[in-house]
Amino acid sequence: MGRLEQLRALHDACRVSTQAGPVRYVVTGEPGVGRTALLGAFARASRERGSATVALVCRRQDRHTPAALVGQLAGALAGRLAPGSPQEARLRHARDRLRTPDARPEPDPGLLAAVGGAVAALTSGAPLVLTVDDADWADAGSLAFLQRVVEVCAQHPVVLAVSLRLGEPPEAPAELAELLLDADQAALSGLSERETALLLRTVLPRGPAAGLAAACHRLTAGNPFLLGELAGWMREHPHEARDPARLETAVLPAVAGLMTGRAGRLDPAAARLAGTIAVAQTHGSADTPLVARLSGVELTGTLAALDLLVRMRLVEDDNALRLRHPLLRNALTGGMTLMARNAAHLATAAYLYERQAPAEWIADHLVASTVPPEGAWAAGVLRRAAGSARAAGDDARALRCLRLAVQTASGAEHLRAALELADVHICIDPAAGLGSAVAMLARATDDTTRRRLLGRISDALYGVGPAGNGQRVLDRVAAVVEGTGFHGWPRLHDVVSRLFESPPASTAKLVEDLPALPPPPDGHTPATATATGTGTGTGTGHVPAGGGELHAAATAVGAFCHWLVDEDPRESVRRARWALGRDIDELDLQPPALPAALTVLAEAGRHAEAAAQARRLGAAAHGRPEPRRTALLLARARIALAEGGLPAAQRLLAEALETTAVRGAHPHDPLLVSAVGLLADTLLSRGDAPGAEALLRRHRQLGELPAGWYYRSVLLARARLWAAAGDLPAAGRDLAELRARGEEAGLRATGTVAWRMHGVQLLDQVGRAEEARRLALEQLRYAEATESAYERGRALRVLGGVSGGAEGERLLREAVELLETVPGPYDLAHALGDLGCLLTALDRPREAVAALTRAARLAERCGAGALAARVRQQLLSTDERAPQYVSLRGVLALTPRERQILVDAMRGLTNKRIAATRQITRRTVELHLSSAYRKLGIGGRGDFPLAFRNPGLWTLLTDGTPVAR
Incomplete structure (x- = not known):
């Protein structure tokens, strides 16, 4: 090899x-x-x-x-x-x-x-x-x-x-x-990565995958002996060998014997130094003084032994000492006793700490030792060690490190350590962790600490629920925060935790009735800010000192509730903006607050603003409990859907479902239901109806659904699924149930972006034309209130689709003109597709082909497979009626290479020039052109002027075709 x-x-x-x-x-x-x-x-x-x-x-x-x-x-x-x-x-x-x-x-x-x-x-x-x-x-x-x-x-x-x-x-x-x-x-030198793959293919029963071969090459630096030993281990451990990450665990004693045994015979210190380097390079490398200290060899002897290891090419010739072969490092450390490794790691950590090395280096060695750290370590080092332990799934070790950090830290470092200790404790034992967090809250002396601890407690309580232990925790918190600016927090939490159980208007009223919410300091007085609970007062009621602590979270939740019920979203947008302008710790007092405010902006057509706020504030979700992560992922997915970013929305929704699985959410959890409904709707838009049906079936959402207005996203996805399968009665039943649930909960008829994209069209499809037109007019009024080009263009497209005739064409052309001014091609593709269908019905096939061709191109660009398929079907039917010389079927039958060469010829390039530009033979050019002419039914270059007079065909032909130069 x-x-x-x-x-x-x-x-x-x-x-x-x-x-x-x-x-x-x-x-x-x-x-x-x-x-x-x-x-x-x-x-x-x-x-x-x-x-x-x-x-x-x-x-x-x-x-x-x-x-x-x-x-x-x-x-x-x-x-x-x-x-x-x-x-x-x-x-x-x-x-x-x-x-x-x-x-x-x-x-x-x-x-x-x-x-x-x-x-x-x-x-x-x-x-x-x-x-x-x-x-x-x-x-x-x-x-x-x-x-x-x-x-x-x-x-x-x-x-x-x-x-x-x-x-x-x-x-x-x-x-x-x-x-x-x-x-x-x-x-x-070692074999190349390709040669490594060839060698493994000859010695393993089955050839390795590309990732596995690359991992083997990295572990061995291409050394054939090491590759042979590793291949033997892989044969003995076939299940572990399938995962490149598991190769890191391979410990092969024969490797240490051959690679360092001869060095030990030449210089007894060499083998000892190699083992020392293997332990010390946990963070990537070691230095000579550290190796000398850990090995007990005086500096001159250390340098001589290192020279031998360098000349043998076992150690890199650099001041930062590293073993060249990770597999050798595994063999050396694996051959040591546990106590020897612990001693080496702790000694290395102490050496690095004395020299004020980066905290993460020290923390890596503290975590690598199974002995709990003791002594005067810096709190930052212990916190990093705890973070590394948590990343490795060792919460118990993280807890020990953080307890020591809390004992030794002061000031801001103490606060951070205390909060992280609360997180880990709650993760290990929710009940005991909540008790510990409340005890820490009782000892807190400043609002910053109280605010962040209450955020941790609220996260944990959303997993426990308000009953049982959850209610006892709320009672204890109420006693602790009495007399502070947070004294209304338990009541606010109880209201917000029932957000999806009650009609939104009722939740908004309960939030407004909380007595601890004064007007915001900038003079703006949203309804949730009033002390009287009327929603129109000036907020002059009794306000405890610091009562504004709860205002950002309450305002965000209230804005979301009002957006769900109000026909005019402008007031909700103003409230959401005010809340998002506050400190993230204020929003974190209630987990739904941040995603609620982001959802209001996204659903009201403020996509870019919502995305910018999500980037600014969303990082706070990292490392936090799963319910908060799920809610934020759902909010970001709604932003992506509002912008027409179907692939991004699918990825975010899939991740949101994973987080609900991690926390063991029950099948009717509102966040889980919303994620399933939105993901099914996204899969349908992408053209994956079987995937959407399988998703709904897997989560038991295809049968009779429990009560709850938050099932609207599932019902909409189901209606679209039935309509796509031709079962219009089933689609009509789900649409009727969706509308009934919304009316019962007092929800605004225009609904979410998903409904405003597809709802009216579905109603018209199942035969409820009068209701569809009425809702289309309501959607246009809503869009004008949002002052969003996205929403107005979307509403004009929907109304034009149900209007038909000359009025429909006018509305659709206005929608196209408006949507051409905003980023994202998804809504524009829908508008052009609807326009093309209408022009076909008006018997104007040439214009219809041009519009439909452009719609197909845009739909494919943004991953809207269902729209692209529908438009292309319409194109084929329209093409049969268009007065043109070349058929659309002939253009669609061309291969990508035939399209490229045909376009080159139409642009005036000779066959010789095309061959030189495309780096193919002239004979190949002639064969491709002959095949293209046959499919198009033309005789040659002389027919080009007649062949592509239709702009739709030309657009389709040149879509994505590289220009020859």
Whole structure:
């Protein structure tokens, strides 16, 4: 696998030797890199080419055995000569003599002559290939003899290929340097990633996936020996081997033995230092003083041992010490006892702490030790250690680190540690964690701490619910916050936690009736700000000191409730904006507050503003409990849907469903129901009706639904699903139920963006035309109140679709003109598609094709598969009636390459120029053009003026076609 370049160089040396005499070639590399395999491959290939080969292998004991290599050479040459010849007898005698214990250190001159004669005989037809593996272990006498052999054979074609172990030459006899003077060098490195994949394919039962091969290459740096050992582990652990991340857990003792064992024999400190580096480089690298301190080796000895490891290419030659092979690091640390690793990690953390290293470096080592940290660690270090432990799923260790941090911290650091401690405690044991958080709240002396602790408590209570332990917690909190600016928090939480259980108008009234909500400080007095509860007062009732603490969260929730029921959304938008302008901690007092305010902006056509606020404030959801994350993901998905970003909405909604699964939400949880309904609706828009049906069935939303106005998104998705399947009675029943639930809850008829996109069209489709037109007019009034180009364009499109005739065309053209001025192609594609369908009905097929073609292109660009399919079907039917020379079916039948070449020809390029530009042959151009002409039913370039007079066909033909230059 690989090494072709080195093999070619060695064969080139054979060719050179036939002209210039002996050639010396040296192969080096790290342990296990394949020096011996390369020499063996070279010898085999040389024999196939007719060369005689002699393979010599040096062993560690040979360095102290005089002329050991000479005996091997004599025996090998004798085996290549004809039996009974004088030279063969002389060489066999020398071999036998040099095997005796009293062998002379210096071979006699007669032996040298016999070797020379043998070489002359063996090189009569092809070069002699002499390989010496591990030459740095040869004795001085043998090396000197080899040098004389090379000198004697100066007129013969001989290739002396020698392998050296990196790091060994300084310990080898001086004669080795003389033998290899001016020799060609080949330093082997690891295999490439492609070569690694090829090697694994030959040794594993099944070829590895691309990601798995890349992980193996990274772990081994392409070292063939390490790859072989790792492949063996993968065969023994087939299930773990499927996951690249699980390879990180492979601990192979044989790897440590081979890779560092020889270094330990040369320098006893080297192997110890390698293990120290393996532990110390947890954060990526270690430095020399740290390694010296941990290993107990004085600095000079450390540098000498590190020099050996660097020359052996086990450690990078840099001040930041790192083992080159992660698999070796696993082997070294895995071979240590748990206590030895703990001691090394804690010692490393202490060393880094003394030198004021980055906190994350210190924290990594504290977490790597299973012994809880003790002593005067900085709170920031302990907090980072806790974060790393939580990321690894070790909440118990995170709890120990944070408790120590709370004991040692002060000021802002103490607050952060206390909040994180509350988070972890609640995560481990919700009931005990809530009790601990309330106790911390009782000890808090400032509003910032109280605000953030109440945010944690509210997050946890949304998972527990208001009954049972949840109510007891609220009672305890009420006692703790009495007399503070938060004294109305328990009542606000109780109201907001029932947001989806009551009609929104009732929830808004309850929020407005809370006595602890004064007017906001800027003088603006939304209804939720009044102390009298009338919604129109000036807020002059009794206000406790600091009572404004709850106002941002209450205003956001109130804005959402009013938006759900008011026909004019402007007041709700103003309230949402005011709430979003407050500090995130104020909104965090109630988990629904932030997503509620964002939803109001998004649904009222303020997409860009909502997206900017989500980016600014949404980061606060990271690391927080799942209900808050789910609600924020739903809000961001609504923003994406309002902007027409179907792929982004699908991704966000899928993530929201994952978070509901993590927290074990019940099937009728409002957040889960909303996520299912919105995702099903998005899948339908993308053209994946089977996926939408499977989603609804998986979450048991296809049968009879429980009471609750928040099921409207599911009912809308179901109605669209039935209509797409041709079951209009079922679609009509779901639409009727959707409308009835909305009226019962007092909801605004124009509903959500999803309803305003599809609801009126569905009502018209199931035969409720009068109701559809009435709702279309209401939607237009709502859109004018929002002052949003998106909403007005959407409403004009819906009204134009149900109006028909000249009035419908006027409304649709106005919608197209308006939607062309806003970002996002989704609504524009709908408007153009509806316009094209209307123009078809008005028997104006040429204009219809132009509009429908543009709609199809825009729908495909934004991932609206259902719209694209519907428009293309309309295109095909319209095309049959259009007075044109080339049919749309012919254009759609063209392959992408045929389209490209046809467009080049229509732009005036010759066949020769097209071939040069596209880097294909002229014959290929001619074949593609002939095929295109046949599909289009034209004779050639002369028919181009007639063929594409229809602008719709030209747009479709050139959509996405690169221009030739």
